[in-house]
Amino acid sequence: MDLNYSDEELVFRDEIRSWLAANLPQDLREKVETYAELTRDDLMRWHRILAQKGWVAPSWQKEWGGTDWTPVQRNIFEEECGFASAPPLMLFGLHMCGPVLQRFGTQAQKERFLPRIYNGDDFWCQGYSEPGSGSDLASLKTRAERQGDHYVVNGQKIWTTLAHYADWIFCLVRADPSTDKKQDGISFLLIDMKTPGITVRPLMLMDGVRHVNEVFFDDVKVPVENLVHEEGKGWTVAKYLLGHERMSAGRTGVSKRELAKLKELAASQPGNDGKAIIEDPHFRAKLTRLEVELMALEITNLRFLDEMRRTGQPPGADVSMLKIKGTEIQQTLTELMMRAADPADLEKYEVLARRYFNMRKTTIYGGSNEVQRNIIAKMTFGL
Structure with a gap:
């Protein structure tokens, strides 16, 4: 086991450090250092600067804009961004939905969503937790009933980070409530936040800032082509996604x-x-x-x-x-x-x-x- 950076990795670290010093906007750096609230425009401005450089999604496959960096180089990049007071990159699109689509998505889904995530055209949020289904996520109750070429979604998500900024949400929903094992029958859907029937309500936290929300789904129609992987196999997708979240x-x-x-x-x-x-x-x-x-x-x-x-x-x-x-x-x-x-x-x-x-x-x-x-x-x- 070698826990030291190689000479090449140290050169790479210096390159990242120098670029951040020259290209991270001072107003964004100051906001991070003073713990000021970052707006959607702040977050997406930094996203697009990195996208233009080609560094916004290092872990992605090369064909979709990945850097082909090693895991160590990706870690160095993340560490240097953090130490330089760069704004956080929004994990939901880049580190969660993007890798999921590359692993489980259809070619049509990849071509539709991945370039927009990469370029910062869409802001994503995560629809996992529900009232009574947080740590025990497999007990979720939000329903998705297949009706022809659509699913009709009804239910509620809670603690949905930055849903008030989001254009899209990826959701775990229960498509088959009759299964004996609660992890079965769950599906993974991509839902346009502008769809009629979606209501976003703020939850103000102890710091007095709106970070999280409740999201309600009332007869929300979602095209079947927005199903990721197989119907009822969403738990497989969720476990894959959570591994990416915990690594970072x-x-x-x-x-x-x-x-x-x-x-x-x-x-x-x-x-x-x-x-x-x-x-x-x-x-x-x-x-x-x-x-x-x-x-x-x-x-x-x-x-x-x-x-x-x-x-x-x-x-x-x-x-x-x-x-x-x-x-x-x-x-x-x-x-x-x-x-x-x-x-x-x-x-x-x-x-x-x-x-x-x-x-x-x-x-x-x-x-x-x-x-x-x-x-x-x-x-x-x-x-």
Whole structure:
């Protein structure tokens, strides 16, 4: 096992770093660094800059715009974007729907949707969770009844991130409610958000910002050609998609940037004894533990990348470790930021408080961390 970057990979990292320094718009960088809300226009502007460069979808197949980079190079790119304070790329189209269509989609679906996802013409969201069907996703109840050349969809999705921006939603729906095993009978549909019968209602979170929504489907007609893979085999598609989501959940580049910011804040902010907070033994112990855990996460990520580099195969269920530890680190960073900040500086403190509240969700989305531990226990250790 080789966890070090090769000379060629270090040259590649420097190339990415130099390009980001020259091409990342300063106003977008400042928005990310100050935790300002990013609009749809902000997100898509950065998307299109990368698309023009040819770097927006590195993991895609070459024929659809992929870079043909190795897994290690893709990881370097993601880390450098995070560390440079680049806006996040919207995972739903690029990292979820796009790879699903390349793996399971028909040629017509690929030709219709992939270029538009790549170029930033369509904004996608994910229709998975429902009231009562979040961690136990297989219990979903949204129905899709086949009527001739259409499905008629009825039901509700919840916690749908950025659905108010979305042009399209990919949804898990129950096409056959009579199956004994709840994972059977689920289908994967692509639905135009402008279709009559769709209602999007905001859910305001603790940070006071609209990130997520409820989405209601009332007799929504979806053409049969928007079915991905086979009817009733959507669970196979969902598992494939979630593997892509969890591989990118570690976000080590972003966490390394936030750790550097935390150290700077703690070194400049005096505590009750007049010394910098970073000199407080209890705070310093927490900070040190956090940094060690982030280093361990980075090494674990490199282990998965080395395995992919050697075998050419995606990682197994133990990739959930990245999601578990990565999201816990993200939460701890915001907690220590709050401890280091000066409550008297109300404007700055409020910004950090909003981020703290917003990051409470990270251990839940993409499958709660409790579920991830069960997956590892069952699939990796056979428990």
